[in-house]
Amino acid sequence: MNENTIAAISTAQGQGGIGIIRISGNEAISTADKIFVSVSGKRLCDLEGYRAAYGKISENSEMIDEVVAIVYRAPYSYTGEDVVEICCHGGLFVTREVLRAAINAGAILAEPGEFTKRAFLNGKMDLSEAQAVMDIISAQSKQAARTALSQRTGALGKKVSDIKNRLVSTVGHLAAWADYPEEDIPEVSSTALLENILDVKASISKLVDEYSAGQAILHGIDTVIAGRPNVGKSTLMNLLSGFDKSIVTNIPGTTRDIVEETVIIGDVTLKLSDTAGIRDTENIVEKIGVDKTRERISSCSLILAVFDSSEELCEEDINLLESIEDTPSIAIINKTDLENKIDLKYIESKIKNIVKISAKTGEGKKELEDAIAEISGTKDFDPCAGIISTERQRSAAIKAISALEDAEQTLSFGFSFDAVTVCIEEAIDALLQLTGENVADAVVDDVFHSFCVGK
Numbered sequence: 001m002n003e004n005t006i007a008a009i010s011t012a013q014g015q016g017g018i019g020i021i022r023i024s025g026n027e028a029i030s031t032a033d034k035i036f037v038s039v040s041g042k043r044l045c046d047l048e049g050y051r052a053a054y055g056k057i058s059e060n061s062e063m064i065d066e067v068v069a070i071v072y073r074a075p076y077s078y079t080g081e082d083v084v085e086i087c088c089h090g091g092l093f094v095t096r097e098v099l100r101a102a103i104n105a106g107a108i109l110a111e112p113g114e115f116t117k118r119a120f121l122n123g124k125m126d127l128s129e130a131q132a133v134m135d136i137i138s139a140q141s142k143q144a145a146r147t148a149l150s151q152r153t154g155a156l157g158k159k160v161s162d163i164k165n166r167l168v169s170t171v172g173h174l175a176a177w178a179d180y181p182e183e184d185i186p187e188v189s190s191t192a193l194l195e196n197i198l199d200v201k202a203s204i205s206k207l208v209d210e211y212s213a214g215q216a217i218l219h220g221i222d223t224v225i226a227g228r229p230n231v232g233k234s235t236l237m238n239l240l241s242g243f244d245k246s247i248v249t250n251i252p253g254t255t256r257d258i259v260e261e262t263v264i265i266g267d268v269t270l271k272l273s274d275t276a277g278i279r280d281t282e283n284i285v286e287k288i289g290v291d292k293t294r295e296r297i298s299s300c301s302l303i304l305a306v307f308d309s310s311e312e313l314c315e316e317d318i319n320l321l322e323s324i325e326d327t328p329s330i331a332i333i334n335k336t337d338l339e340n341k342i343d344l345k346y347i348e349s350k351i352k353n354i355v356k357i358s359a360k361t362g363e364g365k366k367e368l369e370d371a372i373a374e375i376s377g378t379k380d381f382d383p384c385a386g387i388i389s390t391e392r393q394r395s396a397a398i399k400a401i402s403a404l405e406d407a408e409q410t411l412s413f414g415f416s417f418d419a420v421t422v423c424i425e426e427a428i429d430a431l432l433q434l435t436g437e438n439v440a441d442a443v444v445d446d447v448f449h450s451f452c453v454g455k
């Protein structure tokens with residue numbers, strides 16, 4: 001256990017009803033006692049866990065704020081250590097003053113994610129549960145919050161542990177059979193062993209396949225609305241964001257800078273960028289906008305390619321269709337409230353997902369929502385199921401799959417079961433890395449580095 005006592009402001013930095021300064025560590029309670037004076041005269045060190053006291057924080061007999069101090073006793077706290085949470089008024093200045101007093105009383109400033117890191121090191125949660133804490137904090141939709149919460153309460157850990165246990169029992173069976181031939185242990189058949197390996201591999205592959213859907217739910221999809229000028233990109237942006245974010249006129253070239261907005265469509269968060277319409281232009285400002293659009297198109301994860309159904313396809317539309325071939329795209333056939341003149345067959349030959357819409361009247365919005373759920377893989381997404389939520393977990397899962405493929409090959413080449421065992425053990429090791437049961441300190445540090453201070 002870390003001997004240092006850490007402190008940080010755990011609430012958002014800004015004005016609010018309450019601000020919380022959290023102190024954690026062996027000396028948390030005695031440190032708080034140095035700056036806290038209760039109205040009742042009781043000291044925090046005389047309180048049991050889960051008790052609160054009302055009083056004031058003062059330093060050099062000068063009062064900083066009136067507060068409520070809550071005491072948690074190890075191991076029954078977030079970090080598993082003694083913790084005091086000082087609830088003061090939620091102003092920027094006051095919270096900083098209380099924190100400063102705690103530091104002067106002997107606490108050291110917590111690093112980003114240090115409270116959660118201690119919770120992990122003290123066995124309060126595994127690494128995937130700890131990582132989910134940050135996802136809960138940054139969740140922007142109900143589905144994201146539900147997904148992060150089930151990760152936080154161990155959905156992935158449980159799933160991976162079931163998979164791992166199957167491998168452990170296979171290895172155990174192989175070892176027992178090889179080492180104790182005189183015992184009555186059932187013979188291991190290559191076919192049954194192979195079946196087992198394939199089955200486990202399929203379970204891990206499913207987790208990897210669901211990764212991008214999980215990312216779409218938790219963190220959103222970088223999405224660009226593209227199309228030539230005047231097809232209705234900004235009108236679509238406004239329809240999806242629910243208010244007039246982008247300027248809409250019938251003058252081609254109105255949107256020049258990239259306008260961004262995060263919107264929730266169904267269960268999916270889209271980080272939308274409305275862009276300047278792509279066309280050849282002499283106007284220097286518009287030209288910069290068009291270049292920025294091209295750049296965005298090449299780096300985004302989803303393109304909503306907008307076409308004007310009341311006009312015939314032109315060269316710019318065809319160029320757009322060609323330039324987005326390698327990125328997941330939905331063709332939006334806009335202005336369906338007007339007479340149709342567009343050649344849908346050509347678009348259909350280039351893009352699989354097509355949605356007809358009137359961005360002006362809102363007709364077709366539901367169909368667009370369905371198409372986005374389909375293309376992002378979130379249609380049948382179960383927020384309560386365990387998912388892989390970070391690149392670190394994903395690469396550990398891929399390592400496990402590759403070790404199982406080695407096991408498969410070893411078996412098919414007719415090598416001994418010992419050689420197969422080595423491969424399966426490698427897969428088990430990768431799964432332990434996935435849940436964080438077997439990771440280097442550097443990896444742990446890296447995980448918590450992305451956290452905010454005070455969490």
Ligand SMILES: Nc1nc2c(ncn2[C@@H]2O[C@H](COP(=O)(O)OP(=O)(O)O)[C@@H](O)[C@H]2O)c(=O)[nH]1
Nearest residue numbers: 230231232233234235248249250335358359360
């Ligand atoms: N009739 C009709 N007009 C639309 C629709 N969507 C956009 N417009 C009009 O088309 C013009 C260009 O729209 P805008 O969103 O600025 O296009 P952008 O240049 O692609 O951003 C404006 O006059 C809009 O009112 C639609 O669904 N139906």
Ligand SMILES: [Mg+2]
Nearest residue numbers: 233234254255
């Ligand atoms: Mg526009």
